[in-house]
Amino acid sequence: MIQNIRSVKQLQKERIKVFQRQQDLESKMLKTWEDLKDYLTVKKAAKRTLSKILDKKTQENLNGHGILKSAFTYGVSVLARRLADNAEEKIHQLLHAK
Numbered sequence: 001m002i003q004n005i006r007s008v009k010q011l012q013k014e015r016i017k018v019f020q021r022q023q024d025l026e027s028k029m030l031k032t033w034e035d036l037k038d039y040l041t042v043k044k045a046a047k048r049t050l051s052k053i054l055d056k057k058t059q060e061n062l063n064g065h066g067i068l069k070s071a072f073t074y075g076v077s078v079l080a081r082r083l084a085d086n087a088e089e090k091i092h093q094l095l096h097a098k
Contacts, residue, residue, distance in 0.1 A: 043092040
C-alpha cells in the first residue's frame, strides 16, 4: 500500500490517505457496533423469536390437508403475529418507562 516516499509532499499525501482510511474504518466500526446493539435489544430478540415460531407454524399448517383448514390456520397465525407484535410493543414501552 505505502510506496517508497521520496519527498515531503508524498509523505503528506500518504499521511492524509492513512488518516482518511482510519476515519472510514472507525465510522464503519461505530456503525457495526450500533447495528449489533440494535440487533440485541430485547424488543428485536423477542420479535425474531416470535416470527420464527409463527413462520414455522404457518408453514406446517399450510402443508396440512384441506383448503379450509389451511386458510383458517393461516388467518389465525396472522392474527397471532399481530397480537404478538402488539404485545412486543407494550413490553418495550414498559421496559423503557422505568
